Amino acid sequence: MMVLNKYRGLSKLLIENLLKWAKYNPYIEKISLGVFSTNERAIALYKKMGFVEEGRKINEIKLHDNEYIDDVLMYKMVVKD
Numbered sequence: 001m002m003v004l005n006k007y008r009g010l011s012k013l014l015i016e017n018l019l020k021w022a023k024y025n026p027y028i029e030k031i032s033l034g035v036f037s038t039n040e041r042a043i044a045l046y047k048k049m050g051f052v053e054e055g056r057k058i059n060e061i062k063l064h065d066n067e068y069i070d071d072v073l074m075y076k077m078v079v080k081d
Contacts, residue, residue: 011042015049022078030077036061037070051076 003011022028033051035042051074059068 008041011045012049015045019049019076019078023080028078030075032073032075034071034073037072043072043074046074049076 001011001014003014018031022031031051033046034057035046037043037056053072054075055073057071057073060071061069063069
């Protein structure tokens with residue numbers, strides 16, 4: 001998911017709705033995502049919402065010649081009632 005800068009405030013709302021939907025879907029047990037290692041705001045939001053880093057794909061994304069960034073893999077287990 002990508003959100004335009006002017007709609008950045010909606011990111012939290014979108015994730016909250018995803019988690020709510022997943023909670024009541026009997027087939028969903030884990031939500032996983034990948035985020036650019038340079039996207040510190042998104043990583044902070046995901047951590048605040050309970051996501052945990054489970055690994056990295058080192059130098060996964062090429063930005064320019066000889067410039068790479070990691071793909072940070074995060075997850076959250078879905079808590080059912």
